[in-house]
Each structure stands twice: as structure tokens, then as C-alpha cells.
Amino acid sequence: MSSFFKEVYEIVAQIPAGKVASYGQIAAMLGNPRAARTVGWAMSGAPSHLRLPCHRVVNKEGRLSPDPVFGGYEVQRADLEAEGIVFRTDGRIDMRKCRWHPD
DNA sequence: CGCGTGACGTCTC
């Protein structure tokens, strides 16, 4: 397991329910604010047995990944709402209140 | 070591 991927999984696993983090944000935590793409790539290869709350990982817009990846945008929205994530009328997450604030 | 790739981010048109 590459160190970078491991770090990504660790961080994602630490995202509390009701909060979301952006790929760029996670990348910044790893010390590479430009590695947002790599973070997303790491998620794409995230072992399901880790049960990472990947639905809590969104892009800067508060938008989820392409529908097919999560099995449906609506599904993710439902899961996030169930955790307390607030969606705006335009379908975007209210990052102002839901963005994860690490120490 | 070089090339291709990807669930991103930011700029330009």
C-alpha cells in the first residue's frame, strides 16, 4: 500500500458524520494541495472492506462524483442527508456548514 | 526513467 493512498484512506476514515471534505482539502492535509486528482484516484481504488465514507468526500463545489461511481447521485444525496449534510436547492452541499474542520 | 491515466482545481474563452 503506497503511503499516499494510505494517508488518504486514514483521513477519509476520520471524516465525522455530518461533515464533508474536498479532494483538494485532503490533498492539502497530505502536504500536496495540487494532488487533488491523486486523492480522487486513491478513492477510486479504495478497498470496500475499509468502508470509507467516500460519499463524504466531494469536490470544491460541494458536488459529488459522477453518478455511475456511487451507483447514483440520488443515492449519495440520501446518505449524506441522513448524516446531517445540508443540500441546497441546486443540489449542491452547503459547504459553509458541512465542510469538515480538522484541528 | 518515461508515458498514460484519473472520483480535481483553476483559468480562459
Add this chain to the structure above:
DNA sequence: CGAGACGCCACGC
């Protein structure tokens, strides 16, 4: 405001 292009980084081959 929407779509497209480029840049970024790490991984696999």
C-alpha cells in the same frame, strides 16, 4: 454562466 483546456501529483506498467 457553460464548456473546454491546461496543470498539478502520484501510481502502474
